Amino acid sequence: MxxxxxxxxxxxxxxxxxxxxxxxxxxxxxxxxxxxxxxxxxxxxxxxxxxxxxxxxxxxxxxxxxxxxxxxxxxxxxxxxxxxxxxxxxxxxxxxxxxxxxxxxxxxxxxxxxxxxxxxxxxxxxxxxxxxxxxxxxxxxxxxxxxSSEQREIVHLAAVLVNNFTNHLLTQAAKLCEAHNLPFELLRPLLIETVRKTEQSTPHESQTGPALRNDQKTLSRHLKLIENPELKKIYITLTSAIQNHYENEKL
Amino acid sequence: MxxxxxxxxxxxxxxxxxxxxxxxxxxxxxxxxxxxxxxxxxxxxxxxxxxxxxxxxxxxxxxxxxxxxxxxxxxxxxxxxxxxxxxxxxxxxxxxxxxxxxxxxxxxxxxxxxxxxxxxxxxxxxxxxxxxxxxxxxxxxxxxxxxSSEQREIVHLAAVLVNNFTNHLLTQAAKLCEAHNLPFELLRPLLIETVRKTEQSTPHESQTGPALRNDQKTLSRHLKLIENPELKKIYITLTSAIQNHYENEKL
Missing domain, CATH: 3.40.50.720 (NAD(P)-binding Rossmann-like Domain)
Structure with a gap:
């Protein structure tokens, strides 16, 4: 061969x-x-x-x-x-x-x-x-x-979420840390745990945070803290996606 | 004590x-x-x-x-x-x-x-x-x-990106897989590698994918594939955030 x-x-x-x-x-x-x-x-x-x-x-x-x-x-x-x-x-x-x-x-x-x-x-x-x-x-x-070709396209799209988009969230987190004299290393244990949790439960079940709790005080405080308009858009879009995902669930 | x-x-x-x-x-x-x-x-x-x-x-x-x-x-x-x-x-x-x-x-x-x-x-x-x-x-x-209180707020905001938002991207990826009879497990090695790479280079340096390459063919194909309107918004927002992040870099 x-x-x-x-x-x-x-x-x-x-x-x-x-x-x-x-x-x-x-x-x-x-x-x-x-x-x-x-x-x-x-x-x-x-x-x-x-x-x-x-x-x-x-x-x-x-x-x-x-x-x-x-x-x-x-x-x-x-x-x-x-x-x-x-x-x-x-x-x-x-x-x-x-x-x-x-x-x-x-x-x-x-x-x-x-x-x-x-x-x-x-x-x-x-x-x-x-x-x-x-x-x-x-x-x-x-x-x-x-x-199949169709499945491969879906896997590739999912890979963009899991790799490219996740990586950009990490880039934004690293920028925040840098701007406030904080080592990105502080976040690594949390990142590792985020991935580890997917082994014992689905990401759907693992969701936590102010978006899921609809914690308005923290959400509006975070939006005030964010100076970068791109990060502001990301924050708003993902917060609303999380809320709608679990809202649809309740129906 | x-x-x-x-x-x-x-x-x-x-x-x-x-x-x-x-x-x-x-x-x-x-x-x-x-x-x-x-x-x-x-x-x-x-x-x-x-x-x-x-x-x-x-x-x-x-x-x-x-x-x-x-x-x-x-x-x-x-x-x-x-x-x-x-x-x-x-x-x-x-x-x-x-x-x-x-x-x-x-x-x-x-x-x-x-x-x-x-x-x-x-x-x-x-x-x-x-x-x-x-x-x-x-x-x-x-x-x-x-x-400081200010640093803690920033760390908490960064933690929302690294944990809550990343986890929701995984939820969306898992939904795509489920809808097309694909095991989420297929994506785990990629997810682990995404995190591992942050140990040897910054996430800023590790970025890859159709958004960064401005690969219009793949970007518009992905938008066609996505049925969920929330995921469509996420895809558009993160693609444009990635492009603006690296565009600003060039200036």
Whole structure:
């Protein structure tokens, strides 16, 4: 089973590290846009030219969302071509054998991840390719899960809430701390506990705070304290979302 | 050093557990509103009547925000009276010796916490009482930090972002998953990584996603996918907050 990996961004690097010395994975080439390197430090051939791509069984695209269609189109028409994006339709790939291999994680450049903790969403047009991609995910230790395109879109949207939006709340909290000479570290135990609680009860059940209690005194005091108009909007929107969520519940 | 604890809610129970068998803490009574029990299972006298409260050195109020002023007023005028609330002014306590002992954590009823992981914000009118409250926090293993009333208000506001608002984002993500037959568990590794990243870089540096990239295709696709009007508002507000935050940065 010959694999070619395309892309050397955050995810590309993580997949390279998981594949390169794996006894059951035959990584034969690594495509990197604009590189001058011809061989990785592990001896894997590198190319920056799609016209120099070898023949392989699986072409795995860990490239930007917008490049998937364009790059796939230049790959052999009979191969299995697979992208890794949460929000790209599988059918932008023109090959008959197409698939998705979507790791549900946010990757960093400077820290190798342990794929055994990462769910991978799998989709493919042909049944045998679903099996193949499930096996590939299992081979690097991950937990594959078959996701339809629709489910993958929902997971990606939920991931934006859980990762991007949560991270911005932390950014706003850190700004408040900084402006008042308080270490952000003060909030870390609370943050860890917020996440830990989801293991023993649903977030719906874990909700607390002035919005839920409709504690008008604290709510208006907080709005007075907030100087940043963006944070004010966030505060108002999330407070009203919490109240409406539990209000609807009562009906 | 005789202590009386007032309140048997989530925090009251946690403080009781930390105090009751501690060799250096002399818990002499526990006030619980409306209880018929006269003694705790550890033998500590319990009362539901403020007129039967003993004389003590510290009265520690772990009661609802709105009851602090009213209850404090019925306690001995020469004692040190201390509340535990993030958003209640210290000066609602009429006694000359007043203080705040504010644990920065969200407590559950069903799980005892380890105070060694919890910062406690300390404030008091008299210097010797600051020292006393710092010692009390250290005695139960916690890390005390002197916080002015203003700082405590800011910490409480930041805690609302980090705990209450983050938790509601998780509630919305869980609702999306449920509506599409997806286990919320799929998102847990991403959630854990979101928190872990704050240890190696600031949340400001860790931001990723369609809002930051101004990826219009994904943003409008997500808005189409979202049916819940509250979630739509959250999505729009946080997307625009992220974009304005980084836009202001460029100026």
């Amino acid at each position: 010959k694999i070619i990996l395309l892309g050397a961004g955050k995810l590309g690097k993580q997949l390279y590290a998981a594949f390169v010395n794996h006894p059951k994975i035959n990584l034969i080439q690594w495509y990197q846009r604009g590189t001058l390197t011809e061989r990785s430090s592990d001896g894997i051939p590198i190319t920056s030219s799609l016209s120099k791509i070898y023949q392989a069984d699986i072409y795995l695209l860990a490239i930007s969302d917008d490049s998937v269609a364009e790059v796939a189109q230049k790959l052999p028409s009979t191969a299995l071509v697979v992208h890794t994006a949460g929000s790209v339709q599988m059918n932008v790939i023109p090959q008959k054998r197409k698939g998705v291999f979507y790791p549900l994680q946010s990757f960093s450049n400077n820290q190798l991840v342990d794929f055994s903790t990462i769910p991978i969403g799998i989709e493919a047009t042909e049944e045998k390719d679903v099996t193949l991609l499930m096996e590939l995910a299992q081979t690097i230790g991950s937990k594959p899960k078959i996701l | 005789k202590i009386i604890l007032l309140g048997a809610g989530k925090l009251g129970k946690q403080l009781y557990a930390a105090f009751v068998n501690h060799p250096k803490i002399n818990l002499i009574q526990w006030y619980q509103r409306g209880t018929l029990t006269e003694r705790s299972s550890d033998g500590i006298p319990i009362t539901s009547s403020l007129s039967k409260i003993y004389q003590a050195d510290i009265y520690l109020l772990a009661i609802s925000d709105d009851s602090v002023a009213e209850v404090a007023q019925k306690l001995p005028s020469t004692a040190l009276v201390v509340h535990t609330a993030g958003s209640v002014q210290m000066n609602v306590i009429p006694q000359k010796r007043k203080g705040v002992f504010y644990p920065l954590q969200s407590f559950s009823n069903n799980q005892l916490v380890d105070f060694s992981t919890i910062p406690i914000g300390i404030e008091a009118t008299e210097e010797k009482d600051v020292t006393l409250l710092m010692e009390l926090a250290q005695t139960i293993g916690s890390k005390p930090k002197i916080l």
